[in-house]
Amino acid sequence: MKKFLLMLGLLSALFAAAAPAKDVTLLNVSYDPTRELYRDINAAFVAQWKAQHGDAVTINMSHGGSGKQARSVVDGLPADVVTLALANDIDAVASRGLIAKDWQKRLPDNASPYTSTIVFLVRKGNPKSIKDWPDLIKPNIQVITPNPKTSGGARWNFLAAWGYALKQHGGNETKARAYVQALYQHVPVLDTGARGATNTFAQRGVGDVLVAWESEALLAQRELGKDTFDIVVPSISILAEPPVAVVDKNVDKHDTRAVAEAYVKFLYSPQAQAIEAKNFYRPRLSAVSAQFAAQFPKVNTFTINDVFGDWHQAQAKFFADGAIFDQIGPGH
Amino acid sequence: MRRRILPGFGLSLGYALTYLGLIVLLPLVALAWKASGIGVGGMLHLLSSPRTLAALKLSFGGAILAAIINVCFGLLVAWVLVRYRFPGRRLFDALVDLPFALPTAVAGIALTALYAPNGWLGHWLKHYGIQIAYAPPGVILAMVFVGFPFVVRTLQPVLESLDRDVEEAAESLGASHAQTFFRVILPMLVPTLLTGFALALARAVGEYGSVIFIAGNIPMRSEIAPLLIVEKLEEFDYAGAAALGTVMLIASFALLILIAVLQRWSGRWAEQLQ
Numbered sequence: 049m050k051k052f053l054l055m056l057g058l059l060s061a062l063f064a065a066a067a068p069a070k071d072v073t074l075l076n077v078s079y080d081p082t083r084e085l086y087r088d089i090n091a092a093f094v095a096q097w098k099a100q101h102g103d104a105v106t107i108n109m110s111h112g113g114s115g116k117q118a119r120s121v122v123d124g125l126p127a128d129v130v131t132l133a134l135a136n137d138i139d140a141v142a143s144r145g146l147i148a149k150d151w152q153k154r155l156p157d158n159a160s161p162y163t164s165t166i167v168f169l170v171r172k173g174n175p176k177s178i179k180d181w182p183d184l185i186k187p188n189i190q191v192i193t194p195n196p197k198t199s200g201g202a203r204w205n206f207l208a209a210w211g212y213a214l215k216q217h218g219g220n221e222t223k224a225r226a227y228v229q230a231l232y233q234h235v236p237v238l239d240t241g242a243r244g245a246t247n248t249f250a251q252r253g254v255g256d257v258l259v260a261w262e263s264e265a266l267l268a269q270r271e272l273g274k275d276t277f278d279i280v281v282p283s284i285s286i287l288a289e290p291p292v293a294v295v296d297k298n299v300d301k302h303d304t305r306a307v308a309e310a311y312v313k314f315l316y317s318p319q320a321q322a323i324e325a326k327n328f329y330r331p332r333l334s335a336v337s338a339q340f341a342a343q344f345p346k347v348n349t350f351t352i353n354d355v356f357g358d359w360h361q362a363q364a365k366f367f368a369d370g371a372i373f374d375q376i377g378p379g380h
Numbered sequence: 381m382r383r384r385i386l387p388g389f390g391l392s393l394g395y396a397l398t399y400l401g402l403i404v405l406l407p408l409v410a411l412a413w414k415a416s417g418i419g420v421g422g423m424l425h426l427l428s429s430p431r432t433l434a435a436l437k438l439s440f441g442g443a444i445l446a447a448i449i450n451v452c453f454g455l456l457v458a459w460v461l462v463r464y465r466f467p468g469r470r471l472f473d474a475l476v477d478l479p480f481a482l483p484t485a486v487a488g489i490a491l492t493a494l495y496a497p498n499g500w501l502g503h504w505l506k507h508y509g510i511q512i513a514y515a516p517p518g519v520i521l522a523m524v525f526v527g528f529p530f531v532v533r534t535l536q537p538v539l540e541s542l543d544r545d546v547e548e549a550a551e552s553l554g555a556s557h558a559q560t561f562f563r564v565i566l567p568m569l570v571p572t573l574l575t576g577f578a579l580a581l582a583r584a585v586g587e588y589g590s591v592i593f594i595a596g597n598i599p600m601r602s603e604i605a606p607l608l609i610v611e612k613l614e615e616f617d618y619a620g621a622a623a624l625g626t627v628m629l630i631a632s633f634a635l636l637i638l639i640a641v642l643q644r645w646s647g648r649w650a651e652q653l654q
Contacts, residue, residue: 115614140616195597197611237514238597240610253498254514369615374431379600 070103072307077127079114079200079290080243081264085327086131092323093314097307105307113241114200121146121295128299128308131292133200135159135352136359138293151293160289161315162329165347166208168280169249169258169265176256180282181212184257185230192255193235194245196367201242203367205259208286210366211355215284229376238378250277261288266328266343287349290329408629415626417619426623431599432608438516439605440631443584446523450580451573454531461532462539476532479525484589487525492594495521514596519604522590527580534576535569542568570646578639585632 078086090107097105110117110125114133118140121127130147132138135158141147152159170178176189184191194202206228213227214220237254239245242261246268249258257280258265265279292312299305314320321331325340337344356362366372418426426432461473479487495502495513502513512518542565550560588606596602605628612621 113614115616119613119616195611198607198614235598236596238599238603240592240597240607244593252492252496252513254496367615369612369617369620374599378598379431379603 071106072103072304073106073108074128074304074308074311075108075110075126076129076131076311077110077117077121077125078131079117079133080111080241081201081261081267082131082290083109083111084267085324085329088323088327089315089320092319093311096314096319097310107311113198115198126298126302127295128302128304129292129294129311131290133290134203134359135289135291136203136363137200138291139360141295142293146295146297147293148296152291154294155292155312156316157332158289159291159293160332161292161312161320162290162324162331164261164263164288164290164329165285165349166205166259166282166288167262167265167285167347168282169246169260169268169277170256170280172276172278174278174280178257178280181209181216181227181284184209184259185227185234189234189257190236190255191231191234191257191259192237192239192245192249193259194239194242196373198240199242199245201261201264202245203362204261204286204288206366206373207352207356207362209259211286211350212282212284214355215350225372225376232376232378235378262330262344263328281345281347284348284350287351289351411622411625411629414618414622418623422619423623423627426620427627431603432605432624434600435603435605435608436627436631438519438603439585439628440635442516442520442523442604443527443581443587446520446527446584447577447581449520449524450527450531451577454528454576454580455535455569455573458532458535458539462536476529478529479527480529484526484587485593488522488590488593491518491522491525491590495594513594514602516595516602518594518596519591519602522594523584523587526587526590527583530579530583531573531576534579535572538569538572567646567650570650571643574639574643574646578636581639582632582636585628 076086076090086107086109090109094105094107097103110120110127112120114137117125118130118132118137121130121141122144130138130141135152138147138151138159142149142151148154155161168178168184170176176183176186178184178189183189193205196202196206209228209231210224213224216227217223237245237248239248242264245258246260246264248254250268250272258268260268262279265277269277269279292315294305294308294312299308315324316332318333318336321333321336322339325331325336325343328343330344331337331340352359352362356365364371415423457476461469461476492513493499495505495518497503497506497511497513499513505512510517512521546564546568547560550564555564586606588604588610591604592607595604595607597607605624609621609624609628612618612624
């Protein structure tokens with residue numbers, strides 16, 4: 049027993065000695081497909097902060113479905129920074145008083161340092177010649193897209209399809225609804241998350257086309273080989289803007305506001321924008337976009353605010369209990 | 381007061397009840413408390429939705445079917461493992477526990493890989509127009525997988541202690557093999573089979589991890605009730621999720637009580653036979 053206590057004492061002394069006086073730890077709570085992105089971002093930020101301030105920063109990550117992550121933060125996960133898939137999830141955290149209500153105005157570009165868009169991933173050579181949205185509802189086409197009720201990413205897919213149909217039919221809601229309903233009739237499997245849908249399409253060989261974030265499509269192509277899939281960019285799509293925010297209540301409690309704010313601002317710097325582009329997210333800085341022009345073809349996009357007002361309205365109209373998705377989703 | 385064999389009865393009873401209260405009852409009370417936020421109207425609305433009903437039907441119907449399959453094949457496997465000696469028996473015996481040990485998500489992914497239209501079995505079944513993965517049969521398959529060890533493990537000790545004299549007596553009195561099995565052995569096993577059935581059923585009703593990968597999750601067709609609960613949570617609708625959870629709990633509890641009643645009844649019947 050004495051020996052054990054001695055060991056314990058020695059160990060704690062060792063840890064105390066190893067920790068420098070100004071050691072800062074941040075927790076970034078993010079969604080699923082950003083693992084690779086933030087591994088690179090964090091390494092770059094830690095190096096920069098060390099060079100500028102001499103302090104060691106440790107950044108811990110938590111990944112999961114965007115909605116689930118927001119709930120964890122609401123329930124007490126001590127996040128200093130949230131980097132989620134949609135503004136609605138950060139709004140949910142803000143509505144519990146953890147983040148200032150005007151969080152989306154505190155950073156440039158709707159607090160989204162990088163963007164993506166919704167594209168189609170098809171099998172090599174595009175055997176069913178899928179070129180644009182109308183091709184998805186042709187006979188014998190199976191479309192893979194996850195459930196927008198459980199996947200934040202899938203909500204962008206739904207809204208992209210709706211926005212396309214609305215523009216196609218001159219703003220006629222009934223026709224947009226008919227198109228989206230027909231589209232979900234072509235969905236044989238409704239995965240709960242975006243990665244699950246990618247796996248169903250890529251690994252299980254189900255479906256002719258995967259409606260996906262461009263970042264996921266490019267990643268799938270890199271991981272599984274360019275000779276297995278083609279990416280098809282539709283004539284019009286949505287500008288997906290995954291937002292970031294500092295969690296005010298938590299950074300004040302942890303005394304980490306300075307680092308946390310520097311961290312989210314760093315995401316807009318040329319260095320970070322290049323890392324984001326390398327991880328298949330579209331950068332905001334035009335200089336960096338120009339560098340990666342070959343990777344990101346020009347797309348006609350609309351934003352949530354252009355077509356749907358804001359996330360709050362889109363959520364209530366389409367994805368709430370008994371709302372439009374429940375009325376026209378698969379099985380109807 | 382009658383003298384008990386073990387001392388400290390009061391203490392151990394108190395400990396057992398406190399433990400049960402903390403581990404089982406407290407979370408259930410919290411669940412019911414959260415669910416009460418929805419109100420009677422909300423509950424009726426939830427229960428009258430065709431989608432909820434379809435999901436509950438799949439969850440309970442699938443679980444009952446899976447438990448029946450498990451009872452039939454579990455009995456067969458337990459019988460072979462107990463009554464026959466063959467090389468590799470120990471290994472097969474250990475394999476039975478595998479569904480316990482495997483993370484359910486891994487099981488789901490493995491089953492899906494096998495039965496998907498491009499999987500080893502799936503592409504072969506496709507020729508015959510049979511679809512398992514991404515359809516209700518896939519749900520039942522996953523439920524059979526996770527519930528299987530319960531039946532085998534409950535049956536094994538009972539089969540081992542089964543009195544062989546009774547069988548021999550039956551045979552010597554001129555009973556055929558089938559008569560011996562159905563009229564002598566089976567009645568003695570019914571209470572245990574019911575226990576195994578109840579355990580496999582309870583496990584299957586609540587199963588989420590493995591089913592979700594293979595189900596296809598299409599509302600009204602292949603969507604299980606636990607998935608609806610997760611959907612409600614995604615909408616930040618804690619009360620609705622808890623309410624649906626409570627409904628599942630009450631239904632499961634009613635089923636388990638029914639099975640317990642059947643068990644007592646069949647136990648008496650087996651005694652009378654003996």
